[in-house]
Amino acid sequence: MTTEATSKMTLLRDLEPVVEANLNRHLATAKEWFPHEYVPWSQGSDFDGVLGGQAWESSQSKLSEVARTSLIVNLLTEDNLPSYHHEIASFFGRDGAWGTWVHRWTAEEGRHSVAIRDYLLTTRAVDPIALERARMRHMAVGFASEYGVDVIDSIAYVAFQELATRVAHRNTGRISGDPVCEQLLVRVAQDENLHMLFYRNLLTAAFELAPNAAMRAICEVVKSFQMPGHTIENFTRKSAQIAMAGIYDLRIHHDEVLTPILRQLRVNERDTLSDDGERARDELSTFLASLDKAATRFTERRQVSRQRANARAAPA
Numbered sequence: 001m002t003t004e005a006t007s008k009m010t011l012l013r014d015l016e017p018v019v020e021a022n023l024n025r026h027l028a029t030a031k032e033w034f035p036h037e038y039v040p041w042s043q044g045s046d047f048d049g050v051l052g053g054q055a056w057e058s059s060q061s062k063l064s065e066v067a068r069t070s071l072i073v074n075l076l077t078e079d080n081l082p083s084y085h086h087e088i089a090s091f092f093g094r095d096g097a098w099g100t101w102v103h104r105w106t107a108e109e110g111r112h113s114v115a116i117r118d119y120l121l122t123t124r125a126v127d128p129i130a131l132e133r134a135r136m137r138h139m140a141v142g143f144a145s146e147y148g149v150d151v152i153d154s155i156a157y158v159a160f161q162e163l164a165t166r167v168a169h170r171n172t173g174r175i176s177g178d179p180v181c182e183q184l185l186v187r188v189a190q191d192e193n194l195h196m197l198f199y200r201n202l203l204t205a206a207f208e209l210a211p212n213a214a215m216r217a218i219c220e221v222v223k224s225f226q227m228p229g230h231t232i233e234n235f236t237r238k239s240a241q242i243a244m245a246g247i248y249d250l251r252i253h254h255d256e257v258l259t260p261i262l263r264q265l266r267v268n269e270r271d272t273l274s275d276d277g278e279r280a281r282d283e284l285s286t287f288l289a290s291l292d293k294a295a296t297r298f299t300e301r302r303q304v305s306r307q308r309a310n311a312r313a314a315p316a
């Protein structure tokens with residue numbers, strides 16, 4: 001076995017008691033909920049095709065274009081669960097506390113796509129045929145973790161990713177203009193928050209076990225972070241629309257995703273770092289400073305373009 005593989009096994013074993021404690025905390029905290037209660041079934045009707053109902057038309061959707069885009073991105077992201085399960089099951093294993101967590105997490109995530117799809121179809125918010133074709137294309141691509149065999153990189157990625165997903169759901173609900181949609185996405189976001197807490201606690205424990213390796217892993221993950229749905233068709237265009245609407249942008253990513261987790265990990269206060277750990281912390285702080293600047297530039301440009309759009313829309 002390679003040294004890398006041995007250290008992976010050792011770290012997984014050393015973290016097992018932390019996984020068990022956090023699994024128990026999670027199970028005691030997570031409240032059971034039912035996706036069907038969040039879907040306004042009375043608004044639904046048969047579609048054309050097999051049942052001979054009414055075909056979908058864009059005029060039936062009550063949602064704005066960007067709300068639809070964001071819901072579709074969030075749903076396709078959730079739809080790729082089989083690939084995420086494959087990645088974390090092959091990585092963390094299916095035995096002991098790790099395995100129990102992997103299966104429980106997968107079951108909880110499974111509710112998200114069920115609930116969001118039921119909402120979108122019942123309310124005729126999006127084109128059901130385009131949605132299904134997009135799901136087929138997206139899932140056919142799959143999702144592969146960029147972080148290979150490194151345990152801490154993988155834990156760091158999921159900690160940031162769960163919080164990013166929480167914020168994306170929460171803000172999509174907020175801009176949807178539909179209280180039923182918002183209520184559903186608030187509920188989904190609560191699940192993502194508990195997932196984030198689980199992984200963040202694990203990352204904190206990894207920091208205690210291997211401070212320099214943890215610091216390097218966090219630095220690399222923050223620098224290379226991509227949303228889990230980044231392989232969705234036209235993701236760049238869609239995420240630009242989502243950023244312009246203030247649902248998820250660089251400012252939110254910096255202030256509401258990266259900063260709170262890094263603060264909680266006490267990255268800047270750690271005094272057990274040496275050599276590469278110190279270098280990684282410096283690199284991280286340089287990266288964050290440039291991200292902060294880019295976020296400010298983006299929000300300024302957005303402000304200007306909104307003002308221009310308002311001026312164009314105003315009567316002469």
Ligand SMILES: [Fe+2]
Binds near residue numbers: 112
């Ligand atoms: Fe989810």
Ligand SMILES: [Fe+2]
Binds near residue numbers: 109162191195
């Ligand atoms: Fe999650």
